[in-house]
Amino acid sequence: MADASGAPRRRDAAATRQALLEAARRRFTRLGYDGTTLREVAADAGVNLALIKRYFDSKEGLFKAAIASTPRALGGPAGVPGDRARLADALSRQLSADAWPEFGEHPVLMLLRVSGDEQVDALRRAALQDFTRQILDGSGTGPEKDPERLLRAELLVALGVGVAVIRSAVGLQPLRDATPDALRGPLRDVIDALLGPESEPVEG
Amino acid sequence: MADASGAPRRRDAAATRQALLEAARRRFTRLGYDGTTLREVAADAGVNLALIKRYFDSKEGLFKAAIASTPRALGGPAGVPGDRARLADALSRQLSADAWPEFGEHPVLMLLRVSGDEQVDALRRAALQDFTRQILDGSGTGPEKDPERLLRAELLVALGVGVAVIRSAVGLQPLRDATPDALRGPLRDVIDALLGPESEPVEG
Amino acid sequence: MADASGAPRRRDAAATRQALLEAARRRFTRLGYDGTTLREVAADAGVNLALIKRYFDSKEGLFKAAIASTPRALGGPAGVPGDRARLADALSRQLSADAWPEFGEHPVLMLLRVSGDEQVDALRRAALQDFTRQILDGSGTGPEKDPERLLRAELLVALGVGVAVIRSAVGLQPLRDATPDALRGPLRDVIDALLGPESEPVEG
């Protein structure tokens, strides 16, 4: 569907692997694990089906690689630095309608469902815990580890997941086409509500 | 798994149909569309596989019926009446760990994914719009239909969806086992943040 | 290859199962486990491939059923009764060229190779031990259980297995086309050599 770009890309293992990985990521993100067939992934990548076994061993291996190669940073180059405004900004961009054009959908969707394999579950949990930690780090308050604070950060993660899921599954308007600008205000309000007033502007 | 209650329930169309529907709802909710097999649904219901065709025509027909039969009320018997505290209360109960024991998971999960069929999409959209409307109705402010207010309500719906999805997919703690009491505070904060301060207690 | 007899034999579970079993037995006997494909077995039986799953669950299930349904009696209706001449007679008939026309080969061939599955191994071992016991029973001597006597009986079983294998694999002449009459003399000599002179003609 995508990369079958005429020239058969012969004899380039790295490129072939990469093409398969990207095709898989797109399909897994949009269609889920069961909805994705290896034949179609191979066709998208423009290579032979059996190469999936060669490079990823099995469908599960391909899925794990796809999950592992998914972007995890919430915000800028080095994650989200420490203040509330930047967190709101990062989230509103991440959750806007036209983010992730190369996936077709928000990549977090790949983290959901399938279940069963313990290793996959661990990967998914780790990814989401990563998001939670980034939110806490970016919330501009000390690392006081009280459980309610953790719960509140997880609720913010849940909000993000829910936005991605709803957009992908049913496309409610106006959420479906919301721009970063439209989301920034409401998200900032939610962040403040969940994480409390920003701790003193430490830096003057 | 459930209703194979010995006596073969011969010749009771309505009961048979109902048994199939409930079995299907449970499986679709927990395992998704692809993960649910008609044989198992029929076995759960204790009836013959071919009756699914008779009553629902096809797997998709069964799925549609399951979606259509899913509870839509956010709160009490007639939805959520008009004040902020009750909305927070209803949501915290709905999203707590042990709600919906008869489904195994939060029923909203059935509304997600599969896609493709236009009719199914319409059903799902309608269900989620229903939630949005109930939230707006329950938010204690006038029905001023500005789009941002709608977006903010949808974000609250997204939060709920996200909680259900995360709990089902990966089970982050402490969110996974959160009780209604643990959720009430944070949710109240989010509600207030998204829907603004409650309009003056109209009734004096 | 065999039973695709025009009329599709619709709606007769027992007959369908039987047809599959016979087709499987023929193929397993001639071609071994790996050499037998379920598609061909189904084609031979003139039924759909998926029915193998229905009736035997898997290839291994089919194989087990085929082994279990294989004849085990060395001789007459009730095994080999007690004297040397009848044992020689039974063996020479069993190992002659044109025995087992309905299998294509000697059914003992199905008992060989594949390995791996413990349950299958047990079935095979039991079948061959059955033969050994029948030989000892038919040897006209007391049941003195000394190990060498057991070893000698097993060598006789080995001779039978070897004849079947050689005939099937390479077809050495004159062994390949040997008639019961041609085999009786040599086999009688071997039996006597292995099991010792017949114990006193009891009914002297």
Added chain:
Amino acid sequence: MADASGAPRRRDAAATRQALLEAARRRFTRLGYDGTTLREVAADAGVNLALIKRYFDSKEGLFKAAIASTPRALGGPAGVPGDRARLADALSRQLSADAWPEFGEHPVLMLLRVSGDEQVDALRRAALQDFTRQILDGSGTGPEKDPERLLRAELLVALGVGVAVIRSAVGLQPLRDATPDALRGPLRDVIDALLGPESEPVEG
């Protein structure tokens, strides 16, 4: 598994070919034709898979070479010389439990099954006829070529084949672990029974 001896054995065609051949012989003997995969053979030999094509052209080519390179001598360095005792001795050693440690199983097992290819069949037949001839030569009687005598020699070959097959396939005890000493007596009896009393010790 065997020859991956560190240094990549570069540029030594004969050694590479030999390593492949030995690895193939081991696998074919233990696992049969279908159970042997070329990738594993190549891995055992520590060489690249494609070299099998270079040296043996195909899986069948490799199999033919493996068959052709299998030991055919029944007894000592120059086959079995002429007397009955030595034949029994040679056979009992050949058929004992721990003969052929370098194959894992008795090499005659490679001669069985697969079928189909005429050339392979000819090789196998020739090998078994070789055994038959050695037996007749070693039986201490004149080369009177009557067919029954041939049949009797073939039955002895069949006994050997059967022992190897049973040991490999199911492992009946006590045959499975029989030592040369345990086999010598019974085999001597069978030899005498099949080939008749030794003709006068011609050589004084």
Added chain:
DNA sequence: AATGAATGAGCTTTCATTCAT
């Protein structure tokens, strides 16, 4: 109304083989 036999299509996986380098 209800049952269970039968089917066709499609999936993942496995291999021998071929092709560039």
Added chain:
DNA sequence: GATGAATGAAAGCTCATTCAT
């Protein structure tokens, strides 16, 4: 001479669906 990338065909298995009682 040797390597590793790439391919095509076929296998076992699963499932929604249809057909005959």
